[in-house]
Amino acid sequence: MRRIxxxxxxxxxxxxxxxxxxxxxxxxxxxxxxxxxxxxIDTPGEYTENPLFYRSLMATSHQAAAVLLVQDATKDRNAFPPGFAGGFPVPTFGAITKIDHLDANSDQAITLLRQALTEGAIFPTSAHSNRGIKELQAHLAQFMDKQK
Ligand SMILES: Nc1nc2c(ncn2[C@@H]2O[C@H](COP(=O)(O)OP(=O)(O)O)[C@@H](O)[C@H]2O)c(=O)[nH]1
Ligand SMILES: [Mg+2]
Known part of the structure; x- marks a missing residue:
């Protein structure tokens, strides 16, 4: 099964x-x-926050069709180190989350995520208002199996 x-x-x-x-x-x-x-595939946030787990994340990504890097729009710190996406053996792209939030700064989040993801589309989303979800779904579908 091809998974993200x-x-x-x-x-x-x-x-x-x-x-x-x-x-x-x-x-x-x-x-x-x-x-x-x-x-x-959901991964523990601790794996992203501790560089000791980076190799494990990269190894696991071999069983995925693509990797989606998630950056919180309410955070003014990078979730990933510079160039992080380049370490994965599969296509990578990004999602900004919580763009509906009062404290969201989507432009800043995109700038921060770009440092880790040099290439690959970035989709601003909100799981609460559903903004951007359809667009992200359409992009993910390219990497997934047609039938379940
Ligand atoms: N405002 C807002 N809050 C969100 C959104 N998505 C998640 N959250 C909140 O962020 C917190 C962490 O969400 P969760 O999905 O558990 O994060 P995870 O640890 O990355 O799996 C929860 O309190 C969610 O309600 C969103 O789109 N908008
Ligand atoms: Mg979780």
């Missing part, structure tokens, strides 16, 4: 974004710390 792996800090909105992207949840399978939802 989501990577981002603790509380950045990965699980909420997955729920917003999935119209119907078919099955959820947990293996160790990864959570498999249909075509999406």
């Amino acid at each position: 792996m989501l990577i981002g800090a603790v509380g950045s909105g990965k699980s909420s974004l997955i729920r917003a992207l999935l119209e119907h949840e078919h099955q959820v399978v947990k293996t160790q710390s990864l959570v498999y939802h249909d075509n999406l």
Whole structure:
């Protein structure tokens, strides 16, 4: 099964974004710390926050069709080190989360994420208002299996 792996800090909105992207949840399978939802793989935020786990994230990404880097629009700090996306063996792209939030600064979040993701589309989203979800779904669909 071709899946997209989501990577981002603790509380950045990965699980909420997955729920917003999935119209119907078919099955959820947990293996160790990864959570498999249909075509999406949720990863622990601790893996993004601790460089000791970077190699593990990169190894796991071999089983994914693509990697989605998640940057919280309410944070003024980089979730990832510069050039981070270049370390993955599969296509990478980005999502800005929580753009509906009172404290969101989407332009700043895009600038921060660009430092880690030199190439690849960035999709501003909100799991609460659903803004940008359709656009992100359409992009993800290119990497996923047609049938489930
Ligand atoms: N305003 C707003 N809050 C969000 C959004 N997505 C997630 N959150 C909040 O951010 C917090 C962390 O979300 P969660 O999905 O658990 O993050 P994770 O740790 O990356 O899986 C929760 O309190 C969510 O309600 C969003 O689109 N808008
Ligand atoms: Mg989560």
